[in-house]
Amino acid sequence: MNAPFAPSRVDGVRAALLERPSQLLIGGEWVDAQAGGTFDVHDPATGEIIARAAEGTGADIDRAVAAARKAFVSGPWASMAPGGRAALMLKLADAIDAHADELALLESLDGGNPVSSTRHVDIAWAPNSLRHMAGWADKIAGEVPLGNAGAPGFAYTLREAIGVVGAITPWNAPFLMAVNKIAPALATGCTVVLKPAELTPLTAIRLGELAMEVGFPAGVINIVTGMGGVAGQALVDHPDVNKISFTGSTRVGRSILAGAAGSMKRVTLELGGKSPIILYPDADIARAAAAIAQEICFKTGQFCAAGTRLFVHAEVHDQVVEAIAAAMKQIRVGPGLSPETQMGPIVCEKQMERVLDYIAQGAACGAELVTGGKRIGDKGWFVEPTLITGAQGHMSIARDEIFGPVLATMQFGAGDDLDAVAAMANDTDYGLAAKIWTRDLGTAHGLARRIGAGTITINGGGGSSPMPFGGFKQSGLGREGGREGVLAYTEIKTVSVGF
Numbered sequence: 001m002n003a004p005f006a007p008s009r010v011d012g013v014r015a016a017l018l019e020r021p022s023q024l025l026i027g028g029e030w031v032d033a034q035a036g037g038t039f040d041v042h043d044p045a046t047g048e049i050i051a052r053a054a055e056g057t058g059a060d061i062d063r064a065v066a067a068a069r070k071a072f073v074s075g076p077w078a079s080m081a082p083g084g085r086a087a088l089m090l091k092l093a094d095a096i097d098a099h100a101d102e103l104a105l106l107e108s109l110d111g112g113n114p115v116s117s118t119r120h121v122d123i124a125w126a127p128n129s130l131r132h133m134a135g136w137a138d139k140i141a142g143e144v145p146l147g148n149a150g151a152p153g154f155a156y157t158l159r160e161a162i163g164v165v166g167a168i169t170p171w172n173a174p175f176l177m178a179v180n181k182i183a184p185a186l187a188t189g190c191t192v193v194l195k196p197a198e199l200t201p202l203t204a205i206r207l208g209e210l211a212m213e214v215g216f217p218a219g220v221i222n223i224v225t226g227m228g229g230v231a232g233q234a235l236v237d238h239p240d241v242n243k244i245s246f247t248g249s250t251r252v253g254r255s256i257l258a259g260a261a262g263s264m265k266r267v268t269l270e271l272g273g274k275s276p277i278i279l280y281p282d283a284d285i286a287r288a289a290a291a292i293a294q295e296i297c298f299k300t301g302q303f304c305a306a307g308t309r310l311f312v313h314a315e316v317h318d319q320v321v322e323a324i325a326a327a328m329k330q331i332r333v334g335p336g337l338s339p340e341t342q343m344g345p346i347v348c349e350k351q352m353e354r355v356l357d358y359i360a361q362g363a364a365c366g367a368e369l370v371t372g373g374k375r376i377g378d379k380g381w382f383v384e385p386t387l388i389t390g391a392q393g394h395m396s397i398a399r400d401e402i403f404g405p406v407l408a409t410m411q412f413g414a415g416d417d418l419d420a421v422a423a424m425a426n427d428t429d430y431g432l433a434a435k436i437w438t439r440d441l442g443t444a445h446g447l448a449r450r451i452g453a454g455t456i457t458i459n460g461g462g463g464s465s466p467m468p469f470g471g472f473k474q475s476g477l478g479r480e481g482g483r484e485g486v487l488a489y490t491e492i493k494t495v496s497v498g499f
């Protein structure tokens with residue numbers, strides 16, 4: 001059987017993992033962590049240890065930053081024309097495509113997400129991110145304003161690569177997040193030290209191997225696996241790192257912002273969310289309900305932009321709740337490696353306990369559990385798709401990012417105008433995304449203007465070009481993707497010339 005995800009293929013990937021030395025990629029070499037430490041990597045569907053990774057510490061970050069600095073200021077990368085960098089990025093994109101099945105298996109094994117979604121979302125999108133950013137490499141330029149181009153001199157701006165970038169990534173979309181950070185850095189000529197999440201380091205290590213195979217010069221991409229509070233913190237504190245690009249929780253994002261202040265590092269922060277969904281009676285209710293149920297189960301709810309607070313018009317409330325509950329019950333929950341699985345386990349036991357605790361808090365506050373709410377089985381970290389109605393704005397299920405397959409509904413009515421509905425949606429510390437379901441143009445665009453969120457999706461959204469992504473309020477700082485995303489890896493310099 002040669003199917004991409006056949007059991008024999010899975011066994012091969014598992015066996016290779018156990019044999020692989022636990023090493024860091026520093027200055028183009030695979031090396032042991034200086035202190036010699038390693039840590040276990042688990043399969044969340046079974047709790048089993050599937051690999052060990054090197055536990056990098058401050059000494060390894062020092063070495064990696066020195067290698068990244070050297071590659072930034074001298075050698076082939078520093079003197080390479082933008083087209084040369086783009087060519088390497090395109091080669092890496094092709095290499096990811098060529099290894100897509102293997103990478104998808106590895107991603108599912110490590111993080112638990114269904115192989116259907118790691119293959120068709122995470123691993124499929126990553127090469128596109130590289131190709132998009134490769135296209136920017138030779139199009140980033142300064143400006144000469146018209147009024148500044150004349151006697152007795154002129155002034156212009158230069159865009160320069162920001163330097164050494166520390167990239168710190170989370171466990172919910174490990175490969176895509178790593179690529180999304182590396183791609184704009186490479187396009188602008190920066191060099192990178194990547195610290196992947198401790199729970200899911202495997203595909204980042206594989207990305208490093210592929211980058212070496214396609215010929216990236218030593219030191220351009222360095223990968224230091226390890227603990228956030230040690231290796232991650234060392235990167236944030238390092239005086240020779242120019243920028244930190246972080247995706248993760250708002251709690252850690254806040255500490256990174258404070259830590260970066262010491263040396264005034266540039267930061268891009270992609271943080272948590274508690275995104276509202278607003279559903280009006282004129283929407284395509286069946287389509288909306290199916291999409292809402294699917295989205296809260298995508299990555300088992302461990303998805304930063306997931307719609308988690310559903311504001312539904314009272315007129316259709318019961319109908320919508322019934323349809324979402326029915327769709328949730330249909331979702332096939334199982335190990336990520338089973339091709340038929342639609343929703344995998346939560347990433348680790350601690351996170352599963354946290355999700356179950358939030359569900360219990362909701363019930364204790366008087367919200368009603370319509371479906372789900374329980375752990376499934378006693379092996380692996382599975383939780384049922386969960387729908388809770390009658391939530392109120394002050395409850396923890398309506399305020400906190402749960403990061404599990406838990407949807408909380410609230411109602412609005414005919415007496416609530418756009419300002420009132422937007423106020424409910426905006427009653428949150430977060431502002432990453434919002435989803436609107438209505439056929440009325442005025443309602444859709446009126447709400448899009450009123451809601452404080454970085455991405456507004458109307459009727460399920462559309463479009464295929466990479467767009468800037470990021471948060472208002474405590475969902476982050478800056479944007480990833482598109483023009484804004486690439487310029488965030490540059491400094492601007494004004495040059496004023498007298499004749």
Ligand code: NAP
Nearest residue numbers: 170171196197198227228232233248249252270271272304
């Ligand atoms: P996390 O706990 O904040 O960790 C993210 C990364 O930061 C990990 O690599 C972590 O290392 C590291 N880290 C932890 N403490 C650190 C410190 N003191 N200094 C430097 N680095 C440190 O987040 P997570 O639980 O992995 O991921 C889930 C969160 O990411 C959610 O809040 C989700 O909304 C957010 N997210 C946001 C987006 C977006 O684009 N806005 C996308 C995806 C996810 P360890 O793994 O070793 O702890």
Ligand code: MG
Nearest residue numbers: 042110111199
């Ligand atoms: Mg894992």
